Amino acid sequence: AGKAIRCKAAVSRNPGEALVIEEIEVEPPKSWEVRVKILCTSLCHSDITFWKMSTGPFAIFPRIFGHEAVGVVESVGEHVKEVQEGDLVLPVFHPHCRECRDCKSQKGNGCSVFGYRLNPDMPRDATSRFKGMNGEVLHHFLFVSSFTEYTVVDVAHVVKISSEIPVDKACLLSCGVSTGIKEMTDGGADYCFECIGLASLMEDAFNSNREGWGKTVILGVEKHGTPLALNTYLLLRGRSVTGCLFGGFKPKSDIPLLAEKYLDKELNLDGFITHELSFQDINKAFELLLQGKSLRCIIWMDN
Structure with a gap:
């Protein structure tokens, strides 16, 4: 040793x-x-x-x-x-x-x-x-x-x-x-997963969620330091964003x-x-x- x-x-x-x-x-x-x-x-x-x-x-x-x-x-x-x-x-x-x-x-x-x-x-x-x-x-x-x-x-x-x-x-x-496996078990139309690491795609995923309980899960790492811009009205309507490592x-x-x-x-x-x-x-x-x-x-x- x-x-x-x-x-x-x-x-x-x-x-x-x-x-x-x-x-x-x-x-x-x-x-x-x-x-x-x-x-x-x-x-x-x-x-x-x-x-x-x-x-x-x-x-x-x-x-x-x-x-x-x-x-x-x-x-x-x-x-x-x-x-x-x-x-x-x-x-x-x-x-x-x-x-x-x-x-x-x-x-x-x-x-x-x-x-x-x-x-x-x-x-x-x-x-x-x-x-x-x-x-x-x-x-x-x-x-x-x-x-x-x-x-x-x-x-x-x-x-x-x-x-x-x-x-x-x-x-x-x-x-x-x-x-990936834990996300797969919760899948379906109520969830969006961003796996690439682009802020624009994270926003697209969020905008594609169902109102009320839609959830965006960010798996990709944003490599360019681009800030994430989300519509606060959509957040107030029950959509959510979380990261997952x-x-x-x-x-x-x-x-x-x-x-x-x-x-x-x-x-x-x-x-x-x-x-x-x-x-x-x-x-x-x-x-x-x-x-x-x-x-x-x-x-x-x-x-």
Whole structure:
């Protein structure tokens, strides 16, 4: 646990350019951290969004993307009690410390200790656990960075799951499926969901709602800082707007329940997986998603 590991990672060095498979060093976990051996990962549109980003405070390179994955705990740092070496886990972008007022509340899935941030490194000390072979710092992404054979994640971002669920299906629970499934259960004409991240579409969704109880749920992240303008008369008539992150789920308590639903055949995950690729072919996954040819592409680590 106390030594750095050399492994392969798909490093993004410049916006919009192909990822480069290269050898890196992954430092041992510090206190409250977990080092995870990634078994498989997947590509999400959020990875694409930040990979293409060439300006602004979040355009940070070189970087290791990826935030949907499943892996096995390789080692843990001091104070980590809830997982141990060999556990099957999901590294999750959404934090769940279980200690703060928000995490203990049943009213939402926020975390007042860690919040929702886009910092490019570890959440507690704002440093990276990745280095290039020349000592160059490689930045994290959404506190997960799964496009690497090994990663280091804060324990607040780690969820232990049953080893009975197939790992490729479990991978989907770490972001995409969890984000959408709760909204699907409440669906119908009385709800509108904005998933792109454009203020104009958020307004269109709101204006399309039923008067009296129509609800607009915003899932997309507005990337341009455009303010949202809503007709107050329509609000007074009973329409409402809310945001939703990670489907409203609390990762550590709710994801294991979703895994159980899959095992009990109450949740279909198989249909989301349209392609499977080797880690060496990770750039093909980008091509497929950009061309609209895939829903989820499982990327298997070569180890």
